[in-house]
Amino acid sequence: MTIHFVREMDALHRSILSMCSAVEELIHDSVDGFRAGREGLSAELAARDEEIDALDNRISEDCLKILALYHPVANDLRRVAVVMRIGAELERVADLAVNIAERSAGIISCGSFPLPERLAQMSREALSMLHDSIDSYVEQNAELARDVCLRDEQVDALNSELIQEVVSVVKQEPKLIEAGLHLFSVIRHVERVADHATNIAEDVVYMVEGAVIRHQQISG
Amino acid sequence: MTDEKSALSVPPSVQGVDRNLDTSSHSAAIDVRNLNFYYGDLQVLFDVSLKVPERSVTALIGPSGCGKSTFLRTLNRMNDLIDGTRCTGECFVESQNIMDPDVDVVLLRKHVGMVFQKSTPFPKSIFDNVAYGPRVAGERNRAVLADLVESCLRKAALWDEVSDRLHTSAMALSGGQQQRLCIARTLATQPKIILMDEPASALDPASTDRIENLIGELCASYTIVIVTHNMQQASRVSHQTAFFFKGRLVEVGPTMKIFTSPGEKRTEDYITGRFG
Numbered sequence: 001m002t003i004h005f006v007r008e009m010d011a012l013h014r015s016i017l018s019m020c021s022a023v024e025e026l027i028h029d030s031v032d033g034f035r036a037g038r039e040g041l042s043a044e045l046a047a048r049d050e051e052i053d054a055l056d057n058r059i060s061e062d063c064l065k066i067l068a069l070y071h072p073v074a075n076d077l078r079r080v081a082v083v084m085r086i087g088a089e090l091e092r093v094a095d096l097a098v099n100i101a102e103r104s105a106g107i108i109s110c111g112s113f114p115l116p117e118r119l120a121q122m123s124r125e126a127l128s129m130l131h132d133s134i135d136s137y138v139e140q141n142a143e144l145a146r147d148v149c150l151r152d153e154q155v156d157a158l159n160s161e162l163i164q165e166v167v168s169v170v171k172q173e174p175k176l177i178e179a180g181l182h183l184f185s186v187i188r189h190v191e192r193v194a195d196h197a198t199n200i201a202e203d204v205v206y207m208v209e210g211a212v213i214r215h216q217q218i219s220g
Numbered sequence: 221m222t223d224e225k226s227a228l229s230v231p232p233s234v235q236g237v238d239r240n241l242d243t244s245s246h247s248a249a250i251d252v253r254n255l256n257f258y259y260g261d262l263q264v265l266f267d268v269s270l271k272v273p274e275r276s277v278t279a280l281i282g283p284s285g286c287g288k289s290t291f292l293r294t295l296n297r298m299n300d301l302i303d304g305t306r307c308t309g310e311c312f313v314e315s316q317n318i319m320d321p322d323v324d325v326v327l328l329r330k331h332v333g334m335v336f337q338k339s340t341p342f343p344k345s346i347f348d349n350v351a352y353g354p355r356v357a358g359e360r361n362r363a364v365l366a367d368l369v370e371s372c373l374r375k376a377a378l379w380d381e382v383s384d385r386l387h388t389s390a391m392a393l394s395g396g397q398q399q400r401l402c403i404a405r406t407l408a409t410q411p412k413i414i415l416m417d418e419p420a421s422a423l424d425p426a427s428t429d430r431i432e433n434l435i436g437e438l439c440a441s442y443t444i445v446i447v448t449h450n451m452q453q454a455s456r457v458s459h460q461t462a463f464f465f466k467g468r469l470v471e472v473g474p475t476m477k478i479f480t481s482p483g484e485k486r487t488e489d490y491i492t493g494r495f496g
Contacts, residue, residue, distance in 0.1 A: 002493070071452050073479045074488045210481025 005070045007078070012062050016083050019055045020134045023090040023097075026052065027130065030097035031123045034104040034186060042101035056091040060084060067185060075207075082207040086137060089196045089203075091203045093130065096189045096196075103182040103189070110179035116165045119187065122158040125151065126190050129197035136201055142208040148201035149213070155194035162187045235276065237436035241386075243459050243474075246273035246436065247313075249413055249443035250295060255309035257290055257299070264290050265307070267347065268469045272413075277435055277444045279454035279475065282464035283490065288447050291464065292415050296332035299324050330357065333406035337418040339398035341390035341405075346382050348391045349401055353409035368408055376404035377434050396427025403434065414438065416446040420453065432457050451491055455479045460475055463487045 011062040026048055033041040061083045066072060072080055107113055129148050136145035163184060202214045250272035257265035265287045266460040272278045280288040293299045294307060297318060310317050319326055330353070342349050351359075352371040359365055369386070375378040378400045382393070390401055399419060406414055416435075420428040435444055435457045448454050454461055455475055463484070471484040482488045489495050 005493075073451065073455065073491045074482055076492050077480060 004071075005072070005076075008062070008066050008070070008166075009076070012059065012066065012080070012083055013201070014153045014198070015055065015059050015062065015122075015140070016086060018137055019052065019059065019090050020085060020137075022048070022052050022055065023094050024131060025070045025095040025132065026094050027100075028127060030100045030104075031127065031190070031200075034100055035120065035123075036094040037104070037108060039105065039108055042105055045098045045101045049098045052091060052094040059087040063087075078207045078210060085199050085203050089153045091133050093193055093196050096192055100117055103186045106182035107179050107186075110176075110182065112181050113176055113179040114169060115183070116162045118158060121160060122155060123190050125155050125158070126194040126195040126197065128193050129155070130200075133200040133204065135209070136204045140204070140206045140208050145201035145204040145208070146213075149198050149205075152194050155191055159187060159191040172191060221452075226347060229462060237424060237432075237439065237457050237459070241276060241459055243276040248272060249274035249314075250445070252291075252295075252312075253355075255291070255294065255308040255311060257287070257294060259302070259306040259307065259438040260304045264467050265294075266467045267465075268309075268464075270469055270472055272443060272445055273460065274412075275439060275441065276459040277350045277439045277446060277457055278462060279458035280445065280447045280462050280464060281449075281451065281491070282470075283495070286464040287467040288462075289417055290463045292417055292445060292447050293334075295413070296329045296334060296417055297323070298329075298334065300325060308344060315349040324378075330378070331408045331411050332413040332415060333403055333409060333411035334415045334417070335399070335406055335419045337421055339395060339402050341393070341398050341401055343389070343391055344370060345387045345448060346390045346393070347386040347402060350404050350408050357409065369404075372404040373401075375407055375438065376400045378404055378436070391421040394427070396423050396430060399427070400434065403438075405432075411441045411442065413445070418447055418449065421449065421453050428453070450489035451479075464491060465490070474489060 026045060030041070032038075033045075063080050066080050070076075129151050132144055133148045135141070136148065166180050166184050166187070170177050177211055201213075205211060205213050236387065244313075248271040251308075252268060252270045252272075255265055255268040256263060268287075268291060270291075277384075280292060282288045290299065294311060295313070295318075299305045299307070307319065309319065310318050313328070313332060316323065318332075325491055342352060343426045344352070347369055350372050354365060359368075370379060370383075373382065378397060381397060382401075393401060403414075420431045423431065432453065435446065438444060439459075446458065458475045460472065461475045461478040463478070463482075465486055465488075470490045471478065471482060471487045473483065477483075479489060479491060482491065
């Protein structure tokens with residue numbers, strides 16, 4: 001193993017950690033802004049999202065460079081492959097952060113909509129899953145990663161319940177349909193954040209153990 | 221086409237190694253059990269047991285001095301040629317224990333051919349190089365020999381490059397062509413198993429590519445065991461990989477598994493370049 005390879009891997013690790021921090025901050029700001037009903041947030045988040053897109057591209061290029069120049073195998077290969085995938089997952093989470101801010105602006109423009117009480121719980125859980133999936137990557141902790149995967153079902157269940165609630169409100173108050181559609185999207189976006197956290201956690205299990213658990217049932 | 225450069229395009233028939241080949245159902249062409257090998261008092265192989273699936277490629281990897289070449293040479297008893305060597309254990313080739321002192325080693329080497337690191341053409345014509353083995357075995361019929369030479373040169377992907385100069389000296393061929401000629405010469409004795417000791421280590425990338433493609437072709441009909449120091453080559457051409465370290469077989473398994481998630485830390489440390 002050459003010192004050049006070690007340096008490249010260290011630099012790659014630092015880049016993906018920077019991306020993790022930037023994306024976590026972005027999605028937190030987006031969800032907090034939604035809860036607080038902050039206006040004009042989407043443009044600011046979109047600008048930060050562009051920086052994250054650039055970071056994603058840089059990480060992809062660095063991974064390809066390492067694959068082309070050093071031909072990593074075994075745990076090194078798994079790490080490079082997983083960093084590429086995690087970069088793509090995080091980039092999608094950043095997009096969702098912007099989408100949530102845009103939908104939030106849509107709800108504000110429609111007046112108001114009674115927010116389901118458990119939306120805050122669902123958001124907390126989805127963001128906590130994202131945080132733990134990133135921790136599992138940093139700590140190379142497959143056990144924590146498996147735990148994240150198991151928690152996705154809870155978010156899925158909340159997603160279905162909240163959407164039913166929104167549908168009930170819209171049925172009773174048809175004039176709220178536009179705001180209801182925006183809220184429906186926010187709920188779906190939060191649920192997708194949990195899905196991306198699950199994908200990251202599944203990749204971490206592969207990185208640590210070499211076991212592919214995507215598209216498989218995990219027992220608790 | 222006579223020069224190496226013009227021969228670089230791969231014929232459509234050359235498919236390379238079938239990466240999806242499942243060798244778990246293949247019976248063992250070679251079954252080595254508890255093999256120990258000694259150079260005088262120095263033991264260099266320790267209790268090695270390994271099955272080589274028929275019609276597939278098995279790569280032997282490990283740092284210099286780990287015993288992989290010694291192991292390879294026990295498979296057709298080439299080590300017998302070195303004074304002071306001895307071995308214990310069993311090695312079954314087609315149900316026969318080739319360690320048995322009564323085994324006819326000339327016949328064994330006809331069935332278990334070998335290609336060396338350095339190409340070793342005889343200072344004869346291309347035709348005579350390939351016909352050498354069959355002639356030694358008693359074949360005198362010119363038509364039969366001509367057919368055999370053509371067939372072997374075709375299998376070794378060399379025919380198109382030399383068909384118009386079969387009776388010129390083999391020494392005038394390029395390094396890559398000489399190595400393929402040696403493979404053709406090995407095929408002429410109609411072996412079931414081909415042992416290759418770093419067959420492409422002295423060749424340029426294009427010639428190496430041709431040898432690797434050839435290995436992919438030949439393994440449909442022959443069992444191939446290859447020693448290589450080139451990790452990428454082992455991962456490209458083999459179905460099964462065996463990792464040797466300090467005379468012991470540390471791990472053997474499907475190549476895909478060994479190079480993505482090996483079971484032993486020593487294997488992982490070696491193939492990722494952390495030692496060796």
